[in-house]
Amino acid sequence: MTARGAVPALLALALALPPLAAQGPAPVQAFELPSGLRCLLLENHERPLIRMDLVTRWERSELPAGKEGLGGFLGMAMAAGGAGPYSRPDFNRALDGLGMTFTFKAELGAFRWTATADSRSQESAMELLADAVVRPALDGPLVESQRQLRIKQVGVKTPQEAAIDRFAWNLGDPAVLLPPAKAALDRLELQDLLDLRRRVVRPEASTLALYGDLNLAQAKQLVLMHLGIWGPGGQPPLPGGAGRTAALPGPGARLLAPLGPRPGAELWAGAAPPASGTGPGVEALLPILLARTAGSFFGTCAMAFQLPGGGRSPLLIKAKLPQGQRDDLVPSLVAGLAGLRRSGFSAEDLASALIQWKAENAALALHPEQLLRALLDGRLDPALARAVDAVTVKDLAEALKAWLEPERLRFLLLGGDATLVQAAEKAGLGPAQILGAED
Secondary structure (H helix, E strand, O other): OOHHHHHHHHHHHHHHOOHHHHOOOOOOEEEEOOOOOEEEEEEOOOOOEEEEEEEEEOOHHHOOOOOOOHHHHHHHHHHHOEEOOEOHHHHHHHHHHHOOEEEEEEEOOEEEEEEEEEHHHHHHHHHHHHHHHHOEEOOHHHHHHHHHHHHHHHHOOOHHHHHHHHHHHHOOOOOOOOOOOHHHHHOOOHHHHHHHHHHHOOHHHEEEEEEEOOOHHHHHHHHHHHHOOOOOOOOOOOOOOOOOOOOOOOOOOOEEEEOOOOOOEEEEEEEOOOOOOOOHHHHHHHHHHHHHHHHHHHOOOEEEEEOOOOOOOOEEEEEEEOHHHHHHHHHHHHHHHHHHHHHOOOHHHHHHHHHHHHHHHHHHHHOHHHHHHHHHOOOOOHHHHHHHHOOOHHHHHHHHHHHOOHHHOEEEEEOOOHHHHHHHHHOOOOOEEEEOOOO
């Protein structure tokens, strides 16, 4: 089924859902602790399960200058270390003893903890979650072991993999947590991690979402018992926002071209989020519009688009052609970017994207994991729905011009040779930096 063909099916699903399911298993109930921790509850008593998702968000300005990889390194250490009175193996055994699933995910600007357990074990499960969030075990040997692990990981990367990491880092991609250079790791110490954790893992910057077999009174008691003593970290903010405050393209060449064989040729274009932002409604619809219609601007290239909602991640446009058509790669991408920037999207495209966005929201009730993620990320906020409804074709055109401003674009050429690099430079995508194994 094509993306366009999927919309009627999604709409039919949305219309078929009963009103209660379309809004989620139950209305969202919210409360807040005196510490500022915001809590959201979605009751569902069909099965004796409880799911707990906690996210804490922070700004890049919390990272000291010269230590931009600190957030990613802290995430690695917290994922590998113990919590509360437990070593990591003991913590994992405690999880297994409850039949509990647990994940921790770090990204640039956010840490996420997720736990699922039998609701009859909710107190023990919440205690383990609180240990992981509030009382992570960080020490010197752990930090050094993670440093050496990361150095080994960097050492086994191919030139293409290293170039992709560098390209994404320069764009400020939240998924790339650590700088590609080994020297950046050598500057990160245990005290840096402890200071950053106290500065950013704070209840007033966090939201806890609960889903499953408990009511509001039980949820309040549970959270107060285990997270009620979680207070401010006591680490003052950096003076004047001394860290990197925006995901701007890094210094150096506009075009990265790694050496090494690769089947076919790929040319990526990337842009960091515009400094002024483009509005939450546009940012919610733009990924759908790109996936549905933008490929028509790029001829016979196989296209992929990446623009997660929320405006925190870069735009990536990937064009690929087989070896026999590689000479068409550069002109196809250049012409496609120009056509997309010039023509944008039609009123029909906007109407279809709006239908798809609403249908996907309605279907979230069928997927509790996605539902809680959407709740934490604000996708179910009525204010966002109003912003999406207010988007115009003019808004989209202005947003595309902001994202695709030629001077802001950076490029990555994979599977190219000297002739293809020269063609890219002649088309205005350079200057190029050729990356070898030593880079």
